[in-house]
Amino acid sequence: MSAMTAVWEPWGRAMTLDELDALPDDGRRHELINGTLLVTPAPSWEHQSVSGELFFLLRKAVPPGLRVAYAPVDVRIDDDTNLQPDLLVTEAVHAKGKNLQVPPLLAVEVLSPSTQLVDRNLKKAVFEALGSSSFWIVDPLGPSITAWELTDGRYVEAGHAEGDEALVLERPFPVRIVPQELVP
Secondary structure (H helix, E strand, C coil): CCCCCCCHHHHHHEEEEEHHHHHCCCCCCEHHHHHEEEECCCCCCHHHHCCCCCCCCHHHCCCCCCCEECCCCCEEECCEEEECCCEEEEEECCCCCCCCCCHHHHHHHHCCCCHHHHHHHHHHHHHHHCCCCCCCCCCCCCCCCEEEEECEEEEEEEEECCCCCCEEEEECCCCEECCCCCCC
């Protein structure tokens, strides 16, 4: 499968979380946005390498009281939405059980050819509406990173870096990221 595909809504009915949970494990990522199922192929080695490098970078910088998680972790805020960002940061008190039931402080998407339109548009808008305070997109092909912070209920670009440029961010905690250092 080379493209993300919406594969549910029989008879005009939205999928439920119970129906999502009943799907067999087929090695693909299953997300639910307003009752519409999104199925994504397993990520590439390059995608996983970039995600892993960013995880280790964030893990080294995370202060006490916060946790960094690597996909798959389900973010379930309401009855018809289940998201799995590539990386997320949450308060330690919420990092328990099977699902994160509050908006993450940070959601990160690492772009793949099959997911980039959904990540840049739909998932960014959903995390914004949920109230996640920070959202980042990492493009391994640039390589680049763009960060947004929630201000008055809307995402505002907090910074962008390409190649060997450094991006220094303060939210959700101080961190310095050089996109080229994330690429294998």
